[in-house]
Amino acid sequence: MTTRQLPARGPFLPWLKDQALMGQTLGGYLRSLVTPFNIIALLILAVGVPVAVVRFTQGLAATTNLSDINPWGMWIGVDVMSGVALAGGGYVVGAAIYIFGLKDYHAIIRPAVLTGFLGYFFVVIGLLFDLGRPWMLPAPVFLTVAGVASVLFLVAWHVMLYLTCQFVEFAPALFEWLGFKKLRAFAVKLTLGATVLGVVLSTLHQSALGALFLMMPGKRMFPFYGFFVFSSREMMTDKPSILRWSIRL
Amino acid sequence: MPVYRKAQCMHCNEPACVSVCPVAAIKKTKEGAVIYDDRLCIGCRYCMAACLYTMLTYSYDSATGPKILKCVMCHERVVEGKVPACAEVCPTKATIFGKRNDLVEQAHHRIADNPDKYVPHVFGETEAGGGSWLYLAAVPFERLALPTGLGTTPFPEFSRDWLLGVPLVITMWPAVLMGIRYMTNHRNGGDESEKAAEQKTEVTK
Numbered sequence: 307m308t309t310r311q312l313p314a315r316g317p318f319l320p321w322l323k324d325q326a327l328m329g330q331t332l333g334g335y336l337r338s339l340v341t342p343f344n345i346i347a348l349l350i351l352a353v354g355v356p357v358a359v360v361r362f363t364q365g366l367a368a369t370t371n372l373s374d375i376n377p378w379g380m381w382i383g384v385d386v387m388s389g390v391a392l393a394g395g396g397y398v399v400g401a402a403i404y405i406f407g408l409k410d411y412h413a414i415i416r417p418a419v420l421t422g423f424l425g426y427f428f429v430v431i432g433l434l435f436d437l438g439r440p441w442m443l444p445a446p447v448f449l450t451v452a453g454v455a456s457v458l459f460l461v462a463w464h465v466m467l468y469l470t471c472q473f474v475e476f477a478p479a480l481f482e483w484l485g486f487k488k489l490r491a492f493a494v495k496l497t498l499g500a501t502v503l504g505v506v507l508s509t510l511h512q513s514a515l516g517a518l519f520l521m522m523p524g525k526r527m528f529p530f531y532g533f534f535v536f537s538s539r540e541m542m543t544d545k546p547s548i549l550r551w552s553i554r555l
Numbered sequence: 556m557p558v559y560r561k562a563q564c565m566h567c568n569e570p571a572c573v574s575v576c577p578v579a580a581i582k583k584t585k586e587g588a589v590i591y592d593d594r595l596c597i598g599c600r601y602c603m604a605a606c607l608y609t610m611l612t613y614s615y616d617s618a619t620g621p622k623i624l625k626c627v628m629c630h631e632r633v634v635e636g637k638v639p640a641c642a643e644v645c646p647t648k649a650t651i652f653g654k655r656n657d658l659v660e661q662a663h664h665r666i667a668d669n670p671d672k673y674v675p676h677v678f679g680e681t682e683a684g685g686g687s688w689l690y691l692a693a694v695p696f697e698r699l700a701l702p703t704g705l706g707t708t709p710f711p712e713f714s715r716d717w718l719l720g721v722p723l724v725i726t727m728w729p730a731v732l733m734g735i736r737y738m739t740n741h742r743n744g745g746d747e748s749e750k751a752a753e754q755k756t757e758v759t760k
Contacts, residue, residue: 437599
């Protein structure tokens, strides 16, 4: 990233345009977007966007092979269960710097926190595709009805709070970009609290994702176990026990 | 020879589906029925995944209002003092309805009176804590595709220990982490060195 002077706060729109294009002209900015990675991403989008449209207009039956016996598929296994762990970089680096005092790593905190924030953010976006009634997504957190005995209820709270923590950790960069000096200084003060809370939430959240399966002894799920298995026949014959469950996993 | 049974929700006494629902859309009623309210449902299908008997179904073909479809033991009729429709119309009284204690007693009487006619077990009396739906059968329950060997522990028990650990982590972890932070910060020369590191990042950006 090249160093550049922040422009003085002139008229709002030109200033915003300049900030959004990172000081380049529109053509230059668009040309800078043509990279091998972006071309691959474009191909993925070319397939994914039509599928997403079908999903939201015709339902899960038209786009997945989910059934009453296999209600959770690869999407949940890969995206929510495993993909979310890829966002762990922000939490590890944050804890290393602010809690364990490894200040040498301060230079990489921003990309780490940004990937952590985006990782969690896209898990939530991904979840919208899988939830049958996605407009109800905020319900576990914001409605008065609560399934407090549910591990998934905790997962919902953890994801919401952790996303907030990650945003607070990233906020200094955002305010710096917008040129808000005082807000930036305030956000920096929140960093330690957000990091500690983030570590607490991650500890609970990552183990909660595994604990979802405590209630399903005998059932298995891709990618934790071989291939897409979520066998009800096995349920019919196996003696379920926590011990067996933990050995399998 | 093929054998048939009426396959449906077992209306567990401590249902797994009720305890896993993050929005309490499924409820166990005092009448015994396990009922579902689609207005609260978020469509996560955890109840289906957790059901011991895989007896919940889902309208996957709906994009605008998919629902969990399950037997609700005609709860609305039962509240009015009526009998569930399936029990009312059954011409041979193969399906009957009544108070659970009476039915359990009757089931054991039937087995005792006709030992060569029934398998000596009332399925649903103790399975995973028992439920409000009971089976008597002339063939082993495996042949009816019912999960034998579920044990007598209600499934919600399995996640209880983990849930009890949550408040512990929430209260202890911040103290431990702040303690570590205090020690490392002290060793590194206090807040000044931190401010320097922060400023360094700002300048290089």
